[in-house]
Amino acid sequence: MSKGVVLHALGASAPLPQAAELFVGFGRLLRLYGYPVASDQVMAFMEGVTLLGPRSIEDIREAALATLAPSPDRRDEFEALFRSHFFDDFVAPVEGDNEEETRVKDDGGQRKDQTRTLRLEEGGALSSSAEHLTIRTFDMDGEDGELLRFRRALASCLPVRRTFRTVRTPSRGSVDLRRSLWAIVRADGDVPRLPLRRRQSVVRKVLLLIDVSGSMKLHTKDYLKAAHAVAQATNRAEIFTFGTRLTRITPSLRIRDRDHALASAANRVDDWDGGTRIGTTLLAFLSVPRFAAFARGAAIVILSDALERGDHTEMETAMHRLGKRSFRLSLCTPLAGDPRFRPETAALRAILPVLDDLVDGSSIAGLTNFILSLGRPIPRAEAIWRRP
Amino acid sequence: MSEDAVRTLAASPEAVATRLASVRYVADDGLATAVFLAIRLGKPLLLEGAPGVGKTEAAKALAETLGRSLVRLQCYEGIDAAHALYEWNYQRQLLAIRQAGEREIDIYDDRFLTARPLLQILKAPNDNVLLVDEIDRSDHEFEALLLEFLSDFQISIPERGTIRAAAQPIVILTSNRTRDLAEALRRRCVYHWIAYPEPTREAAIIMMRAGDVAELTARAVARAVRNIRGRPLAKPPGIAEAVEWAYAATILEKGGSPWPEAFRRAIGVLIKDEEDLSYLASEISGIVEEALA
Numbered sequence: 001m002s003k004g005v006v007l008h009a010l011g012a013s014a015p016l017p018q019a020a021e022l023f024v025g026f027g028r029l030l031r032l033y034g035y036p037v038a039s040d041q042v043m044a045f046m047e048g049v050t051l052l053g054p055r056s057i058e059d060i061r062e063a064a065l066a067t068l069a070p071s072p073d074r075r076d077e078f079e080a081l082f083r084s085h086f087f088d089d090f091v092a093p094v095e096g097d098n099e100e101e102t103r104v105k106d107d108g109g110q111r112k113d114q115t116r117t118l119r120l121e122e123g124g125a126l127s128s129s130a131e132h133l134t135i136r137t138f139d140m141d142g143e144d145g146e147l148l149r150f151r152r153a154l155a156s157c158l159p160v161r162r163t164f165r166t167v168r169t170p171s172r173g174s175v176d177l178r179r180s181l182w183a184i185v186r187a188d189g190d191v192p193r194l195p196l197r198r199r200q201s202v203v204r205k206v207l208l209l210i211d212v213s214g215s216m217k218l219h220t221k222d223y224l225k226a227a228h229a230v231a232q233a234t235n236r237a238e239i240f241t242f243g244t245r246l247t248r249i250t251p252s253l254r255i256r257d258r259d260h261a262l263a264s265a266a267n268r269v270d271d272w273d274g275g276t277r278i279g280t281t282l283l284a285f286l287s288v289p290r291f292a293a294f295a296r297g298a299a300i301v302i303l304s305d306a307l308e309r310g311d312h313t314e315m316e317t318a319m320h321r322l323g324k325r326s327f328r329l330s331l332c333t334p335l336a337g338d339p340r341f342r343p344e345t346a347a348l349r350a351i352l353p354v355l356d357d358l359v360d361g362s363s364i365a366g367l368t369n370f371i372l373s374l375g376r377p378i379p380r381a382e383a384i385w386r387r388p
Numbered sequence: 389m390s391e392d393a394v395r396t397l398a399a400s401p402e403a404v405a406t407r408l409a410s411v412r413y414v415a416d417d418g419l420a421t422a423v424f425l426a427i428r429l430g431k432p433l434l435l436e437g438a439p440g441v442g443k444t445e446a447a448k449a450l451a452e453t454l455g456r457s458l459v460r461l462q463c464y465e466g467i468d469a470a471h472a473l474y475e476w477n478y479q480r481q482l483l484a485i486r487q488a489g490e491r492e493i494d495i496y497d498d499r500f501l502t503a504r505p506l507l508q509i510l511k512a513p514n515d516n517v518l519l520v521d522e523i524d525r526s527d528h529e530f531e532a533l534l535l536e537f538l539s540d541f542q543i544s545i546p547e548r549g550t551i552r553a554a555a556q557p558i559v560i561l562t563s564n565r566t567r568d569l570a571e572a573l574r575r576r577c578v579y580h581w582i583a584y585p586e587p588t589r590e591a592a593i594i595m596m597r598a599g600d601v602a603e604l605t606a607r608a609v610a611r612a613v614r615n616i617r618g619r620p621l622a623k624p625p626g627i628a629e630a631v632e633w634a635y636a637a638t639i640l641e642k643g644g645s646p647w648p649e650a651f652r653r654a655i656g657v658l659i660k661d662e663e664d665l666s667y668l669a670s671e672i673s674g675i676v677e678e679a680l681a
Contacts, residue, residue, distance in 0.1 A: 036571045044578070048425045052401070062401075062421040067429075069579035072436065072565070164466030177478035184485065185495070287620060289438070293524075293566030317663065321622060 020046060026085050030068065033081060041068055057086060143364060147229045150368040154233035159204045159299055159327060159375040166197040173198030204299055204327055206230060206237040206374075209285070211304030212269060213243040213276035219334050220272075221262075222364045223303045228253045228261050230371065238294055242281035242304075243271035248291075278304060279314025286321050299374050300326040303361055305333050312347035323354035330357035331381075332370060337362025343385050355381040391514065393454045394558075398427040413442070413449035414585075414593045422580035423450065432538050432559035434574060437582035440626015442593075443562040444521055446582070450560065451517040460519045461505035463526035469533060473543055474507045476500055496547040506537055513541075513557035523573075524563040531570050538576055585627070587614050593627060598635040609634040612651070612679035613658070621664045633658040651676045 027042035048063035061082060070078035168176065173196035183191050208230060210223050227239045231253035241247045252264035266272070286292045300322055308315045323329045331351075335341050337360045343352050352358065358381040360366045397407050405420040415423070419435075423446075426433035435443040451458040461472060481495045503511060509518040520534065537543065541553040561577060563569060585593065590610040595601055601609075613630040625633075636654035645653060652672055659665050668675075 036575075038575050041575055044425075044429055044431065047429055048578075051425065051428050052421070058417075059421070062418055063425065065418065066422040066425050066578045066580055069434070069574045069577070071568070072581045075581070164464070165468055178476065181476070181478050181481055181495075184482070189485070283620060286622070289564065289566050290568070321663070 022086070023049065026064070026082070027068070029081060029085055030070075030078075033077070035068070035070060035074070035078070037068055060086065143225075146365060146368065147225060150226070150372065151229040151233045153372055154230065155203075157372045157375055158206060158234060158236075160201040161204055161297065161327075162199045163202050165200045167200045169196050169198040171196065203234060203236055204297060205294060206234065206371075207295055207298045207300045207326075208237065208239045209282070209300065209302045209304070210239065210241045211243065211276070211278070211302075212241045212272055212274075214273045215276065215305055215307055216303075216334070217273050219303075219361070223361075223367070224253075224262055224265060225258065226364055226367050226371070228258050229368075231261075232256065238291075240285065240291075241265075241269050241271075242278065242285070243269075243274045244277050244281070245271050246281045246284050247271075276307065276309055278306065278308050279312065279316070279318050282318035282322065283314060286318060292325070295322060295325045297325075297327050299328045299330070301330045301332060301371065301374075303332050303367070305335050306331060306348055306351070307345070308347050312350060315347055316350045319351040319354050323356075328356045328374065329354060330359065330370070330374075331355050332359050332361030332367055334360075334362040336360040337366070343381075352382050352385060357381050358385060393456075394427060397453060398424055400424065407453045408446075408449050411449045411452045412596045413445060414589060414596060415446070416585070416589065419446065419580055419582065422578050426560075426578040427558065429578065430556040432561055432577045434561045434563065434569075434577035434579045435582055436563045436565050436579070438584070438624065438626070439564050440628050441582045441584060442627050443582055444519065447517065447519040447521075447560040447562070450558070451519075454517065454558070456515055456517045456558075458519055459505045459508050459516045460521055462521050463523050463530065465525055465527055467526050467530050471504060472506050472530070472533065473504055473537075474545060475502045475504065476547075477502050501545075501548075507543055507551065509557045509559070510541065510543060510551050510553045513553045513555045516557070518557055518559045520559065520561045522564060523561050524566045524569065528570070531573055535570070535573055535576070538573075584614070584617060587611050590614070590627065590630060594631050594634045597631045598638070601634045601638050605634055605638060608651075608676075608679040609637070612675050615675050615679065616658070616668065619668070621659070621661070621667070623659075623661045623664060625658050629658050629660075647680065648673065648676050 023046050024042060027037050027039075027045070030037045044067040045063055048067050049060055052059040052063055054060050054063070061079075064082060065078075068078075166173075166176075168179075176195040176197040179195035180191055183193075183195065208227050210220065210227060212220050216223075227249075230237050231239060231250060238248070238250050239253055241249055247269045249265040249268050252268055253261050255261040255264060286295070306315075319329070336358065343349060343358060348358075357370070357378070359370045361370075397404060401417065401420040401424045404423045405415050405417070408415045408420070408423075422433060422435075425431075435446060437443055448458055476496075477500045481500050484493055484495060484500070501507075505518060505520075509516050523531065523534070526534075538559065541557060542550055544550045561573075584590075587607070587610040590613065591603070591606040594606040594609055595603060598606075609630055613625055613633070617624045633651075633654055636657045637650040640650040640653055641647060655665070655668075655672060659668060
């Protein structure tokens, strides 16, 4: 039926009818604006339009929404593009607030390749003694070496939880009935060795929330470097920055080359060194279901001085909610680097009961050591800091 | 018979909407069009939306209009092939082997095969509608498995060979969008985002669902709920909660509470979070009075 007609129309041999060009063109337009539209989606779109009549432009719009599946975040932009294409309504489409994940991912891949070839050239072009030198500088540079060690160690140090999925195991587990049966069939009614299965462990999610307000100016660069190492070490990490607004920078930090990654993250964030609205931004974080779901069962590390301007009730609410969802809620504050530090501001006193850890975040070393210890149980923050 | 049901249902988007209304589901134009296209194009239907907007209800209503039973696959993190596709009943197999003694026995017979939802739908595509519920809760591996299933509608069982669906099954996927689904999955489906309904539509849903609720009450509830959803709550009330609220308030009113008071006292069925309750405590009277006006 109509499918055949459309397929034929799309074939390379036959030229497209004038009317079809409009729909194919819309697919092209969407791709231009970063929507991932496959050719079979365009075909489904055209089939849908054929099936619906179309009796009105509304039919075409609904078919487009159903088959081209724009993400709800970019719905308004999609509608604007639709209007501009089908009504010749030359309103410049609103730029989507959502980051174009695919494009960023592509960039990541590209850059990874570039750096890899660069390194190969280096190795090929330089003599062996020079190569030795580079290794040595790498070790000598304390910070980089430390971050590298951190990155390598992290994968095995993160907290884990058991899943419903099972894996084969040589010892300690329940009987694997499927394999037992095979063994019985093969060995003619005998199980030479009982095969076992055990529930698998997976790494818990890690959520880093980095304060980029003015009062944290000295530390944000270090924190981003550490966050980059975390993002590289595990794919179960999400990283956000907050100041006066909330920005998700995980896609930037997935880029392997650190300078590229940090530059890309810097572009993404609009509120560098501005004011602080910790409570509001954390509540904004919790109000997005996707993000809030990410916090559930995760190890949440907040890198902030927790100096909230004005009223701190919003921050308290946000911390309570985060604390309830998380596996472990930690606050790393650079202020704790001072030996005279006590959690005595009203805000800190209020949130101390929900915190699992309140630790020193004044140096990369302190921070990385703490993140490496996330999987080990230690007494709650309140017990440590309320000690006389 | 079932084929006819599909044909009459998918005559036009309006026919879909009318048929869904006959089983007490109010669908808007977008949803009716999406259902129509999904059936006619033979693609799965992916419904996304906030919790409590009636995604699962839509699947149930669709199954009911078609006179088919609903096979539901509830996803969770760690769901795997044994829960979704099939499993051998090993205990029975072992018993059968022992019982058979020297006789020959086929231990891969149908009676030893436990069909899970995806296999059930393949075996009887014309009697069932498959609902894959809350797919965002499963992990990426399961999504990949599902992708394979949804593109070919076949399952390979090593001991038995490949099982194919005789007809194109009707499949509905739902997601609360707690994470982004793979693009490949979205691409294979007809997509619809279910938003919270307009107050008039919500009032219609409340009257249809809650039995003996007066029209004025339903309208007031719809307006109040819309107002409440606009506030920064941890868990905004869904449609099911609104229906229950209207119903509970009606019962209380019949029991002797005057109107605004009945709404206030029934608030527990609408807001189910202690923090939200305390947040709304001071404002709820104002909201209800404004909605009743």
